[in-house]
Amino acid sequence: MDDFLKYFENKDFVQWVLNPNAELDTYWQNYIKDSPQEEEQIKKSRLIILALKSKKTLRSNNQLDAVYSNILREIKSQKKTKPVRKLFFTVLKYASVFLLFISISVSYYYYQKANELNKIANQLIEGVDQNNSQLILANGNKVLISEKESEIEYGNNGEIVINKNDTLNYKKEANTTKQQYNQLIVPFGKKSSITLSDGTIVHINAGSRLIYPATFMGSKREVFLYGEGFFEVSHNKKKPFIVKTNNQSIEVLGTKFNVSAYPSDKIVETVLAEGSVKLKPNEFSFFQDDYILKPNQKANYNIGSKEVSVSQVNASKYVSWYLGYLNFETSELKQLVKRVERYYNIKIDIQNKNDDAISKTITGKLLLKDNVETVLKVLATATGMELIKINEITYVLK
Structure with missing residues (x-):
């Protein structure tokens, strides 16, 4: 431990690791050459230090101060008056480094685990169709769905029924114990609902992607979401349902809730309609709490x-979007515009960006089943703005 502290407290060494230059490179290369017995410790x-740079698990000095205060109280309780100061700083030094070592180790474990779970979710999808929804099976087969609103249902016998009409017979790979994932990709301008093999119903909004197993194996039911979805989770006390996003996980037993986690947004929004859910960050931290939501509560996770x-x-x-309308109350124009853009692709x-209109709040209802121009005219009237049509996919509010 003392060997590590020797380098950790050396500003030139830390600068060499984090912000190297030719002079420092020459010095430390010569140092290693002259002191070969130190090479292994220097590498470690x-x-x-590089791990500490990439994973900041201790968020503030106040949190470290709280740990240090506990150490100080323990020292004082032993009533060692003379060597207290020296002992305190020694313990402080070791305790802080111990916390850092533990943080790195546990963070690495969580990273590896999360990486395994999200491997398929982080794969880029080639040739995404912007005009049709896509059902991608674990065997690589793709099914295009042209309808603006689609419905997919998984049966217990391996059948997949699309829009209560087309039926696919899906057979998983024989003699495998590995979870096999399917994907549903819904482009902007469309939406879909899917009934999973456990009876859970997921309504998927425009511009979203759901990764899920054809059948749930093991002790948990896990799915991955990019974008927005409203979940009606089938109750199973022995098998919790977990929705994973890039930044956090939502764990439930059986409930109804909405998750909005578009990659372009800075906020991951979770709204609970029924039951209860637990929100957990994907990155491990000693000082980050889990959050349990009650009905009619909203949690905003700031990614930054x-x-x-x-x-x-x-x-x-x-959650009204999945029923075909936006029911908004004191909502900002820019937020409504973003939702309408996604829904209609x-x-x-908004041209008068310096005007108060862009930040004014609006209350009302937009019927999404109406054509886009009807919806935009209602929005323009509610804001006192003028609607200008540039072409079939571009409009101006000013």
């Missing part, structure tokens, strides 16, 4: 700051 120290805020809401306002340019 470099790895630890990694902070979570919870507020009381009317959940029906947030169009571009809406």
Whole structure:
């Protein structure tokens, strides 16, 4: 431990690891050449410092101060008056490094685990059809669905029924114990609903992607979501249902909730309609809490700051999209415009960006089953703005 501290406390060494230059490179290469017995320790120290740079698990000095205060109280309780200061800083030094070592180890474990679970979700999909929804089976077969609104249902016998009409006979790979995943990709301008093999119903909004197993194996039911989905989870106390996103996981037994986790958004939004859910960050941290939501609560996870805020809401306002309308209350224009753009796969340019109109709040209802121009005219009237049609997919509000 003292060997590591020797390098950790050396500013030139830390600078060489994190921000190297020719002079430092020459110095440390010569140092290693002259002191070959130190080479292994230097390599280990470099790895630890680089890991600390990439994974900041201790968020603030206040959190470390709290740990240090506990150490100080323990020392004082032993009533060792003379060597207390020296002992304190020695223990402080070891305790801080111990915490860092543990943080790195546990973070690495969580990273490996999450990497395994999200491997298929992080794969890029080639040739994504922007005009049709796509059902991609584990064997690589792709099924295009042209309807604006589609419905997919998995049966217990391996059948997949699309729009209550077309039936696929899906057979998983023989003699395999490995979970096999299918994917449903819904482009902007369309939406879909899917009934999973356990009876859970997922309504998938425009511009979203759901990765899920044809049949759930093991002790958990896990799916992966990019974009927005409303989940009606089939109850199974022995097999919790987990929705994973890039930044957090939502764990439930049986409930109804909405998750919005579009890659382009800075906030992951979870709204609970019924039951209860537990929100857990994907990255491990000693000081990050899990959050349990109650009905009509919304949790916003800020991807940048990694902070979570919870507020009381009317959940029906947030889940109405899957029923075919946007029921909004004191919503900002820019947020509504973004939802309408995704639903109809169009571009809406707000030109008077310096005007109060862009940040004003609006209350009302938009029927998404209406054609796009009807919806935009209602939006323009509600905001007192003028609607200009540029072409079939581009509009201006000013």
